[in-house]
Amino acid sequence: NAKSQGQGGFCFYSAQLNERLHERMQLEFKLRGAVEREEFFLEYQPILDSKTGRITAVEALLRWNDPEKGRVMPDSFIPLAEDTGVILPLGEWVLRTACAKLRQWQDAGVMPVRMAVNISGRQFTQGDLSKTVEDALLQSGVHPSWLELELTETCLIKNVEETVRKLCRLKGLCVSISIDDFGTGYSSLQYLKNFPIDHLKIDRGFINNVCELPDDRAIVDAIIGIAKAMDLHVIAEGVETRQQAEHLMRRGCDEFQGYYFYRPLPEEKLLEVLASKAAAGLPPGEDADWLE
Ligand code: C2E
Ligand code: MG
Ligand code: MG
Numbered sequence: 001n002a003k004s005q006g007q008g009g010f011c012f013y014s015a016q017l018n019e020r021l022h023e024r025m026q027l028e029f030k031l032r033g034a035v036e037r038e039e040f041f042l043e044y045q046p047i048l049d050s051k052t053g054r055i056t057a058v059e060a061l062l063r064w065n066d067p068e069k070g071r072v073m074p075d076s077f078i079p080l081a082e083d084t085g086v087i088l089p090l091g092e093w094v095l096r097t098a099c100a101k102l103r104q105w106q107d108a109g110v111m112p113v114r115m116a117v118n119i120s121g122r123q124f125t126q127g128d129l130s131k132t133v134e135d136a137l138l139q140s141g142v143h144p145s146w147l148e149l150e151l152t153e154t155c156l157i158k159n160v161e162e163t164v165r166k167l168c169r170l171k172g173l174c175v176s177i178s179i180d181d182f183g184t185g186y187s188s189l190q191y192l193k194n195f196p197i198d199h200l201k202i203d204r205g206f207i208n209n210v211c212e213l214p215d216d217r218a219i220v221d222a223i224i225g226i227a228k229a230m231d232l233h234v235i236a237e238g239v240e241t242r243q244q245a246e247h248l249m250r251r252g253c254d255e256f257q258g259y260y261f262y263r264p265l266p267e268e269k270l271l272e273v274l275a276s277k278a279a280a281g282l283p284p285g286e287d288a289d290w291l292e
């Protein structure tokens with residue numbers, strides 16, 4: 001143990017540990033306050049139909065506007081929000097806000113798109129997710145078929161029977177379910193068959209080198225093949241080049257999301273994009289710019 005390493009060692013480790021604990025507690029405290037003060041906002045990344053280039057959906061992505069540090073990205077606060085349970089009220093805020101925005105856009109006559117919302121493991125396993133989702137839908141008046149929930153494999157396979165029950169309850173509301181970051185968790189093909197899901201989102205780790213690495217190409221082909229066989233809709237995340245998009249389209253991938261098309265956009269920018277001609281895409285063949 002640390003003490004047997006001598007006085008110096010003990011002090012060094014405990015000081016360091018103490019500092020980290022202290023930082024963590026401070027961040028947790030700030031995060032809880034931030035939820036109450038509503039210091040969060042959403043950006044929206046368009047998702048396009050691979051055949052037409054039409055924007056069919058947007059993914060809501062959470063950002064924290066920290067008064068001291070400015071904009072903070074989710075990877076630096078979601079894990080702590082998960083550990084501390086802050087994700088429950090925060091996740092509710094995301095669902096309510098995403099649905100309210102969608103309704104506002106629909107009322108304003110903006111081109112219709114699906115809204116994809118990320119759900120963390122704890123929200124799925126611990127909270128009463130179907131109640132939260134139902135409330136957000138009722139409050140906003142958004143038709144459930146426009147809402148898509150993104151879940152990860154890891155959160156689904158913890159308790160398979162419970163998962164099936166929960167997914168069925170959600171499907172009963174008529175929302176759609178996606179598996180996010182597909183291929184990175186402990187994927188079991190068995191559950192794909194048993195879970196009532198609609199979309200698979202191939203993790204961007206496989207898309208990165210899909211044109212260069214035969215292994216990644218084989219994995220992506222396999223995922224698309226399985227998805228097709230099970231009648232699931234496949235979305236590729238992290239498409240960064242035209243070459244990747246063309247390859248994925250030829251392999252039968254249904255939708256694209258990635259920097260090559262659009263980065264996550266603030267609401268005003270998204271609305272500009274949705275109002276422009278680009279959003280509606282053009283039928284294949286008529287748009288020289290669309291994929292071959
Ligand atoms: P995710 O759900 O897999 O979201 C996609 C992430 O990939 C986003 O990062 C997006 O900006 C990024 N991305 C999209 N296209 C590209 C690309 O072409 N290249 C690269 N390099 N990246 C791309 P972001 O916004 O930083 O979000 C990171 C993760 O944080 C999300 O991964 C999701 O797991 C989590 N997250 C975001 N918003 C929420 C939320 O409201 N609730 C929960 N529970 N998690 C969230
Ligand atoms: Mg996602
Ligand atoms: Mg993802």
Ligand code: MG
Pocket residue numbers: 181
């Ligand atoms: Mg991801």
